[in-house]
Amino acid sequence: MGAEFIGIIFLIVYTLYTAGIYCANQKAATAAHDTLGEIQKQTILQRQQLGGTLGAVIVIDRDEMPPRIIRGQNGVWEWGLGLKNIRPGTAHNVTAFIQVIKKRLPDQTMIEKPSEFTLNIGDVTTTPDRSRGIRENFPVMLSSNDISRIDNTQEAIYIDGHLSFDNGFEDKSIIQPFCFVWYSVTYKSKHGTTSGTSDSTNTCDEFRTVMPQTLAEKKARAEKD
Numbered sequence: 001m002g003a004e005f006i007g008i009i010f011l012i013v014y015t016l017y018t019a020g021i022y023c024a025n026q027k028a029a030t031a032a033h034d035t036l037g038e039i040q041k042q043t044i045l046q047r048q049q050l051g052g053t054l055g056a057v058i059v060i061d062r063d064e065m066p067p068r069i070i071r072g073q074n075g076v077w078e079w080g081l082g083l084k085n086i087r088p089g090t091a092h093n094v095t096a097f098i099q100v101i102k103k104r105l106p107d108q109t110m111i112e113k114p115s116e117f118t119l120n121i122g123d124v125t126t127t128p129d130r131s132r133g134i135r136e137n138f139p140v141m142l143s144s145n146d147i148s149r150i151d152n153t154q155e156a157i158y159i160d161g162h163l164s165f166d167n168g169f170e171d172k173s174i175i176q177p178f179c180f181v182w183y184s185v186t187y188k189s190k191h192g193t194t195s196g197t198s199d200s201t202n203t204c205d206e207f208r209t210v211m212p213q214t215l216a217e218k219k220a221r222a223e224k225d
Contacts, residue, residue, distance in 0.1 A: 055167035056091035058124060059084050060178055062201045064135045065159065067142070067182065077142050079159070080135045081119065085126040091165045093173070094121040098161040100140050105154055105183070106215055114160075115140060124165070150199075153218060156183040158204065179204035185214055 064082025081098070085091050096119040102111040117138045124134060140157070142150075149155035162177040184199035202210055 055087060055169040056085050056089040056124070056126075056165065057087045057167070058091055058094065058163055058165060058176060059086055060163075060180075062180060062203075065180055065182065065201045067140065067157075075141050075143055077140050078137050079140050080137050081159075082135045083121070083124055083163075085124045087167075088126060089168045090126075091124040091167060092122075094124050094163065094165040095119065096121060096136065096161060096163055098138065098159060101158040101160060102146065103156055103158055105156055106211060108156075111155065150182075150184050151186045153183065153185050153215065156181050156207075160204070181207040183207070183211075185218060 061082030061084055064080040067077040067079045079100070081096055083094070083096075096117075098117040098119065099114040100117070101114045103109060104111055119136045119138065121134070121136055142157075146155060150157070159178075159180045159182070161179075162175055164173045164175055166173055180201055181204055182199065182201050200210075
């Protein structure tokens, strides 16, 4: 009986000892996990801070966007997407996804199905003065009727899409949307005499503000002359 009692006491003590070791190990594992989580958070924060100051930043140069006629190819215009990297870092795997959309003015309704382009640009570095960039070209068909309607502010060309690139610090690709409008204004007198023509490239947000003002000015000039 005494031996059985001692055995039971030993079993209880051993169980309590084992449970204590398990609890201590669990606490140590939880503390290590929490510490690792904090380290990961700090690492991510530091990467984000570095990305905010050193990570590549791509801007679109609208001066490179107006189209150029390709001589010898009837109706084919060469469109340009000008890109600049204004930070020290290199932008990797730069890709542009573009839709070229013809829209009727002033209601801005789509005339035909958009033309779609994917430009695999690759790496975009920065120049010492950060003033120079690159130009990626893509062809767009514009008929003589399109050009006539554009010159008379009856049609505009929308360049809508987004850039995707790795700035060197983020864990996933940066998606940067863009939208531009190319349009032209021909001012005519009430007698049909042309007094001037100008074309412009605005962001879509700018265009929504500028377009009513432009049409109003065009109408006023025609009535005045």
